[in-house]
Amino acid sequence: MTSQVVLITGALAGIGRATAFAFARDHASLVVSGRNKDTGQALAAELRDLGTQAEFIQADVRHEDEVRALVDQTVTRFGRLDVAVNNAGTEGRIGPLVEQTIENYTATFDTNVLGVLLSLKHQLRIMLPQGHGNIVNVSSVAGSVGFPGAAVYVASKHAVEGLTRSAALEAAKSGVRVNAIAPGPIVTAMLDRFTGGSEAGKSFMTSLVPAGRLGNVEEVAQAILFLASDKAPFITGQSLAIDGGTLAG
Template structure:
């Protein structure tokens, strides 16, 4: 059986990098993308050390021509795309609604929403030609609930879930499955930026039912599942990885 061909955007750090390593260890052909060539080539070397064939393509998901080039280079090198993990994203700029700017809106929505749309557009084009595939988008627990002073991030992550449901309906007849992973607090550079200090991170952990943030590797395993034949009848769904956060805030924490 041929190795699956996997394309990952936002692959150079955090969850995207963990997903690339998870696929590389399992023998997949991996195309990694991001905006920093040095980090991209370093990741390619690491994947090569794991025995995987890998390719880095510099691409900014906010631009249609760059996403098209990413997809086309993946097909040129490996012949098809079986799995696409659309992981590129940003937390944007926090602030109350009364202080939001058009620039802040564009910064957040162009990456999180437009980037997801453009990625699926070109992935669909290729997957239709090759008999289907699996697409996994990234939302968040905050794509399913609110957070004060995070309207742009929250709104963009809600949008990803809605887009995924529509794409799943459009892709089903072509053998294309489209799902979402929705991580909660996860130990990434974004998490460190948002929380700002060990004290804040400790306070966040204290109210999570599992008393800790997740790891990028745990999210990567969920991505692998959604890209595999083990999830062959799953499409249009949101898989939340939040340590129990969405079950409800524990008002009376257990000891």
């Protein structure tokens, strides 16, 4: 990844943060983005301590003007955009379908679907004329199966899978690849919220994984690095599950 310019949305915690450090260890130049300025600036400083170039740019992926500015500022700062990781996402309000609200639908889809759509739009705007680039969208195993109590979240991740495949087909002849990763249960703050922070909830999630354990953010980050690297030149339009065998059953 030496000299690669990498943009990561939703970079301030969990999978996004781990991915930023993984790219930094491979000497990429980084733009990390999120909504919290103080946390983002602290993250960029930590990345620079590893000897890489890193900048924080505040942006909310739900707003096109902010996404456009994020991509343009990345190119202004580093001259190009080689890799984009679209990680910004939310689990929304978990609960039975009959209790779901328009407000929860809008909040979840605006981040998980509109955010990915806008990010793809403006990343491809730069990458297609370049004739090269790699985009990795962070989906979920919930993008392939149903999950009781999480219908809105599941629907949003199915949409991310569709956006990934469609964008990949549009970009395939240009030299730009678009893929997704689909994590299973991963130890993150989002999982804590999803399970209510209870040990019983975590035990239930673990029981769904044939490997018998929860995944960790470093394992997901390494999968992202692989898809974005020259070791995967013929892979596009795919969703790589990092799930301990969850989708195999």
